[in-house]
Amino acid sequence: MTVAVDNIVEALKQFLDGDQVSVNETVRELHGQDESYHVASLPDIVVFPKTKEQVSEIMKLANELVVPVVPFGRGSSLEGHVIPYQNGITIDFSLMDKILEIRQDDLLVKVQPGVTRMQLNKELKKHGLFFSVDPGADATLGGMAATNASGTTAVRYGVMRDQVRDLEVVLADGRIIHTGNLAAKSSSGYHLNGLFVGSEGTLGCFTELTLKVYGIPEFETAARAVFPTVEDAIAAVTSILQVGVPIARVELVDEESIRQVNHYSDTDYPEKPTLFIEFHGNEAGLAQDVIFTREIMEDHGCVEVQFESDNTARTKLWDARHNLAYAYTHGHPGKKQMVTDVCVAISDLADAVHFAREQLNAANLPGGVLGHVGDGNFHAIVMIDMKDAEEVKRADAFNEAIVQFALDRNGTCTGEHGVGIGKQKYQAKEHGESYNVMKAIKISLDPNNILNPGKIVRIEE
């Protein structure tokens, strides 16, 4: 940055109130890290806009002065997406947190980017509606769109990209565009919705989102099913999906992870590969699905299965899965989590999970595997002592081996966490010549490379 911070602050205060611009050390520190193990780096200035016009003014100024800009939601990203390694301005969207409109008949909502998913679901519940994407963290919807977040429900309702009907975006030069409209489908123009979702702040800042919502299902049933091996569990899921049973969630938890859960939650689940499943539908349909699913699972060697429809019992059943990350942290005090995130074709999933377990054992790293098996996406959770350079190195090598395994089978290095800084080094390898197409698009929309520079594509390469 060639312009002095003081001068930028002064220029920002021409259109922002004093309390919307901060150079306070603590504020900068809060915006210099995310929930990952990646090294912190502080922005020079943090701004808190209240309107799209203010965001536009910020971008015009930054573009003119060639100052890097990073949009920031809640900082719950897992690959260093929001860490400003080139410093500059961080735009915090916490003051743009209004639910603007609920269009009940259209099953659409319009929100500002700082609204969190739990805030939205609390409001939607009053209308008998829900927002489907559940990445675990109570992330902002702007952030979830920026990383194309997903989570446990993607197998039924799709990922964040599938929910976005329209984005209002402020471009690098301050222009304001809409990437979509209110129509459920369109063959008009290029599909900018899809391009901007998952762009991680590198193509523009989102200032408004129109999202799909769903009617709360009439009936829900959950199941916990125990299998002798990971291969059996995955084979069962493959069969269930093929016959078209509408699974709403299906999560694999490996035996080491069940052990962590038992220890943390004082449960005594069999310490074997386990599926946590949820079905949404009508009562009669689900009753038939349950019979059918049970048969398929037994064909695949299922040794124990428990179905629950009652609300409390379902919640308790899912607690084991939901508490998994805490269980690992609790069981390894002082250590940080490194979480892999590859996604492969379902037919490669059993091999990939098997490979991950072997590599964990070989590297002598504590951790386990859990997976959104309906999508072929799984996470290996590795507990590492960040002060032990040798252990960090082994964990990095493990992560790299998992990624390479997925890329060798035409999978992806990240199913849902996004690229950020952690997966940047794999972009050229994963996308091949397409990586140059991505760079060309980035340059055409952000010629000064001020928007979250160094994330997804590296222009300087």
Add this chain to the structure above:
Amino acid sequence: MTVAVDNIVEALKQFLDGDQVSVNETVRELHGQDESYHVASLPDIVVFPKTKEQVSEIMKLANELVVPVVPFGRGSSLEGHVIPYQNGITIDFSLMDKILEIRQDDLLVKVQPGVTRMQLNKELKKHGLFFSVDPGADATLGGMAATNASGTTAVRYGVMRDQVRDLEVVLADGRIIHTGNLAAKSSSGYHLNGLFVGSEGTLGCFTELTLKVYGIPEFETAARAVFPTVEDAIAAVTSILQVGVPIARVELVDEESIRQVNHYSDTDYPEKPTLFIEFHGNEAGLAQDVIFTREIMEDHGCVEVQFESDNTARTKLWDARHNLAYAYTHGHPGKKQMVTDVCVAISDLADAVHFAREQLNAANLPGGVLGHVGDGNFHAIVMIDMKDAEEVKRADAFNEAIVQFALDRNGTCTGEHGVGIGKQKYQAKEHGESYNVMKAIKISLDPNNILNPGKIVRIEE
């Protein structure tokens, strides 16, 4: 074009066999029009590549000589997409028509672009699978991806863009890229799949597609339901969708169109607004859905409803909807069809259909309205005598009024037919500043503007 056709032909024959290059008048005429009312224009040369390498060589040559290139599937487009108004080379993909791979466990298929959807479904049926997108015509899958086609099943299974896992694309300069991979979800890089689907040959030529397929549903039920007004029918659909009944198709046919069908098919359906509905699921679930749906429809004034689960009876019931286009053509000999294609929010649909009917009457044009009402997408079919300039003018004005109505309500000018030449004039109006973003992307990927020039974006503007 500054280079003589003979010289280009000679250059093409360096890497194509003689019978893969044609300047024959009849062949050129077959590639100078589509199924629409748009004026024909002939390519100078038609080529029939057999491999991606040949497509790449064609593009390298065209780019070097700055010759326009139009990719061509079956010519079933409805807005002049494949008509080469700047002449040049048309690439016909009919020799690239192989189904390359069926990955049963992954619910994926890999096909060449010249495979048609019926060809694919015939093969898939042997495996208990089906491909969901049904635009009516037996289009090629390459063409369907190029226009982001959809049709009656989009309400349940999504549009073409939702089915594309990966495209192999030859870019303007001959580079070959892949836009995706085999993973069901990815947050890696920019979403090129979404960008290239619907790009209508303006960003590249597709040489291979990896597509999602589905298990054939266990049970299907169809219904025909008659309502006093279009408003009642749409209100019923809105209620059914809100409670989450998984409708697989829901089509509205207005009373004038039922009249055409009765006349053509010798049926005696009540000449009132009618819904044709299809449900996919398990038997018990559908039985409950049928009861529930019947109640909702009766609440909305449904005056007659017929449910059918037997295969033959279902097919017969749907015949009325399927034969609609033929019925109109049959009833108006010598006339051509102009078909509007706007899509609006569901809450605006009743008003939009009402407006279309009023405008048809006011313009004294014969025609009717049918709609994919679950998506807010509807077609007004207008029968026009292309030799009657005044009638064509009235039809154009009608089309424009319908589009303007949709754009005023933040809808789209085309829900599924695409832009081609017919909707090009609305692109700047519909997309606003985003239109300039689309132009920037086009220029960054096709700087010589050789790929289907003049479609979607006009660079010269």
